[in-house]
Amino acid sequence: MGIIDRMERRLGWLTFPGLLRYYALLHVLVFAVSLFRPDLTELLDFDRGKILSGEVWRVVTCFFADQPFGRPGLLSILLLFFAVNFAFMINDGLEGEWGAFKTSLFCYLGMAMVLLANFILPHTPPFSGFALYASAFLAFATLHPRVEILLLLILPLRVGILGIIQGVLMLIGAVTAPLLIPFYLMAFLNYLLWAGLPALRGRLRAAQSVQRRRSFRAASREDEEEAFHSCVLCDRTETSHPELEFRVGRDGREYCADHLPD
Structure with missing residues (x-):
């Protein structure tokens, strides 16, 4: 029995089925309210000084305050629609692979590390609340690289290719802004533990297995030649x-x- 299984037996009450779905829907709610209250995100976003001054709700609401699609409009509504549908697919894919408990822990760790990074690091990227989406997408792309989606209902692309593109963009961001590297390491720790390192170990084991088979076949051929x-x-x-x-x-x-x- 693995450590996750033991944790589930003791901490099963932490399971939140469909957590990423609700996370996406809360973004929709904030987006809808901001149509009537343009200053809403300023009341919800992360502000270390204001949190320490007593506005503790920002510890939670900062994850839903980010609106990376720009001002409310037809284009931003369309992009939000696609993003929410994508989040639903990611949630179902991760829960299908890991189960609801492990997926919930993945999200909890991601949010906790983003929050900690915002508190202790002097430099964090804009829209840091979307780091959970980014880490969840990378995990989904690692686990299901051959899944194909229609980007904007037009361009068919495999999720694995999009994951590679995201990884390259993050690498470029880290090279051009090295001060953000600590944030990336903290915000994507959940991805490394849940998907990245296990996938790497799996590839190494597969490569070793292939090498052993090749060595065995070569030795067999040598034996045949020496008969x-x-x-x-x-x-x-x-x-x-x-x-x-x-x-x-x-x-x-x-x-x-x-x-x-x-």
């Missing part, structure tokens, strides 16, 4: 079939006992 006796009819040798006896026929060729001519 002293070989049947001219069935090609069996004393190395491949040590139980066989070999004799030279009247024609001067070598046969195994099963094919020796009378």
Whole structure:
């Protein structure tokens, strides 16, 4: 029984089925309210000084305050629609692979690390609340790279390709802004523990298995080449079939006992 299974037996009450779905819907709610209260995000976003001054609700609401699609409008509504549907697919994919408990822990750790990073790091990227979406998407792309989606209902793309693009963009961001590297390491710790490192170990084991098979086949071929006796009819040798006896026929060729001519 793994550590996650033991935790589930003791902390099963932490399970939140469909957590990413509700997380996405809360973004929709904030977006809808901001149509009438444009200053809403300023009341909800992360502000270390205001939190320490007593506005503790920002510890939670900061995850829903980010609106990366710009001002409310037709385009932003369309982008939000696609993002929410994508979040639903990611949630169902992760829960199908891990189960609701492990997926919930993944989200809890992601949010906790983003919150901690915002508190202790001097430099964090804008829209840091969307880091949970980013880490969940990378996990989904790692687990289901061959799943194909229609980007904006037009362009068919495999999720694995989108995951690679996101990884490259993050790498470029880290190179151009090294001060953000600590944030990336903290915000994507859940991805590394749940999907990244396990996938890497799986690939290494697969590569080692392939190498062992190749070595075995090469050794087998060498044994065949070094065999002293070989049947001219069935090609069996004393190395491949040590139980066989070999004799030279009247024609001067070598046969195994099963094919020796009378």
